[in-house]
Amino acid sequence: MALIEQLEKSHKEALDGLKKAQNEDQVEEIRIKYLGRKGVVTSALRQIKDLSSDQKKAVGQKANQIRNQLEEQIKQTKSDISSLKIEEKLKETTFDYSLPGKMPPLGNKHLISQIIEEVVEILVGLGYQVAEGPEIELDYYNFTALNTPPGHPARSLQDTLYLKDIKDSKKPKEEVLLRTHTSPIQIRYMEKHNPPLYIIAPGKAYRRDIADPSHTPMFHQIEGLAVDEKLSFGDLKGTLEVFVKRLFGEERAIRLRPHFFPFTEPSAEVDVSCSLCLGKGCRLCGGNGWLEILGCGMVDPNVLEEVGVDSEKYRGFAFGMGIERIAVLKHGLDDIRRLYDNDIRFLEQF
Numbered sequence: 001m002a003l004i005e006q007l008e009k010s011h012k013e014a015l016d017g018l019k020k021a022q023n024e025d026q027v028e029e030i031r032i033k034y035l036g037r038k039g040v041v042t043s044a045l046r047q048i049k050d051l052s053s054d055q056k057k058a059v060g061q062k063a064n065q066i067r068n069q070l071e072e073q074i075k076q077t078k079s080d081i082s083s084l085k086i087e088e089k090l091k092e093t094t095f096d097y098s099l100p101g102k103m104p105p106l107g108n109k110h111l112i113s114q115i116i117e118e119v120v121e122i123l124v125g126l127g128y129q130v131a132e133g134p135e136i137e138l139d140y141y142n143f144t145a146l147n148t149p150p151g152h153p154a155r156s157l158q159d160t161l162y163l164k165d166i167k168d169s170k171k172p173k174e175e176v177l178l179r180t181h182t183s184p185i186q187i188r189y190m191e192k193h194n195p196p197l198y199i200i201a202p203g204k205a206y207r208r209d210i211a212d213p214s215h216t217p218m219f220h221q222i223e224g225l226a227v228d229e230k231l232s233f234g235d236l237k238g239t240l241e242v243f244v245k246r247l248f249g250e251e252r253a254i255r256l257r258p259h260f261f262p263f264t265e266p267s268a269e270v271d272v273s274c275s276l277c278l279g280k281g282c283r284l285c286g287g288n289g290w291l292e293i294l295g296c297g298m299v300d301p302n303v304l305e306e307v308g309v310d311s312e313k314y315r316g317f318a319f320g321m322g323i324e325r326i327a328v329l330k331h332g333l334d335d336i337r338r339l340y341d342n343d344i345r346f347l348e349q350f
């Protein structure tokens with residue numbers, strides 16, 4: 001049993017050494033001294049083969065146990081020393097880890113998207129559903145079905161961006177253009193759905209305009225369409241009143257002025273009372289107290305009949321507005337072209 005005692009003694013010495021070790025080199029020295037090829041423990045293990053066979057098993061087990069323990073303890077000491085080193089390094093550095101971090105700049109939604117979302121939210125709250133349609137549109141949906149027959153001035157080349165040379169086209173119905181308003185969505189929707197229906201259609205529209213402070217060739221519209229039994233002009237006015245107050249504030253009033261649109265009869269333009277003078281008249285509203293915001297009217301029976309809706313039974317109203325115009329009114333923009341300049345200093349204000 002002398003061999004076991006010798007191993008236990010060596011083990012104890014090795015542990016004492018590990019306790020005193022200051023760095024990884026000292027730990028490595030201990031490992032070589034006891035577990036290296038010529039190490040104390042290794043040499044003792046080699047002597048086991050000379051023992052009698054009945055001792056071999058007991059001594060062998062014990063010796064392996066000691067070797068495994070020592071290996072584990074050396075590994076542990078090395079890892080303790082290295083984590084201690086990291087802590088010391090952290091203490092040495094002057095960096096203050098408790099300081100707040102730098103926030104990366106966050107993007108925000110474009111003003112146009114914000115206004116579209118706001119308008120959609122108000123109208124969805126009133127029971128409308130969102131409908132969508134293509135920006136590249138057929139003449140039929142953009143004009144003919146909306147009571148704007150061939151020869152109407154709105155169809156002229158000065159106003160509309162046609163995608164094919166219309167002089168070569170033998171079939172007027174197949175003319176392809178960029179939609180000049182979002183109204184074709186109403187026709188496409190009514191072709192597939194029966195009344196009662198309450199929809200809003202937000203989207204881009206295109207006209208052959210030279211860009212100036214209040215016009216861009218591409219702009220955004222949002223339209224509402226309601227078709228139901230017994231709808232009256234009073235329902236239209238009530239809807240717009242609720243809508244305008246939610247969008248601009250409870251203190252604002254609306255007024256309707258008679259107007260003409262091909263696809264509604266009667267039609268009106270809607271003004272909102274000026275944000276600055278609330279109707280009294282000031283510089284912002286040009287002295288008349290009101291600012292124009294949208295167009296509306298009762299859907300022309302011809303439009304309903306065109307999509308197979310019984311105009312004796314159902315009546316409809318529609319309203320449409322320019323999103324850029326609302327941006328101007330809500331934020332006092334002096335030039336809508338700024339919305340498309342991609343100048344972050346301008347856009348991040350909203």
Ligand SMILES: [Zn+2]
Nearest residue numbers: 274277282285
């Ligand atoms: Zn005013």
